[in-house]
Amino acid sequence: MPKKERKRLQVVISEEQDALLTRTAYELSSPERLISKSEVVRLAIEKIAQELGEGAHLEEYRSILDSENVSDDI
Incomplete structure (x- = not known):
């Protein structure tokens, strides 16, 4: 069976955001299944889109995006 093709996206995140991702992945994980930070990001995308x-x-969400915490530093 062919592997499902996925698009790759690279983003720059702060140390604080990385810590949030790590903590969230840890909290969602169980002894039976470890959750990756990539899975947390995919879940967040789906959840935001659904909402x-x-x-x-x-x-x-607009207010959060307008804050300095999530702005792009281009």
């Missing part, structure tokens, strides 16, 4: 599709949290 936006339902019209929820739009202004909250």
Whole structure:
């Protein structure tokens, strides 16, 4: 069976964001299954898209994106 093709995305994150990813992956993991930081990112993308599709949290997400904590440093 051919391997499912995935797109790769590279992003620059702060040490604090990396720590959040690590902590979240650890909290979601169980003795039976370890969760990777990539899986946490994919879950977050799906969750945000689902909430936006339902019209929820739009202004909250915009406010977060307007803050310095998640801005791109280009």
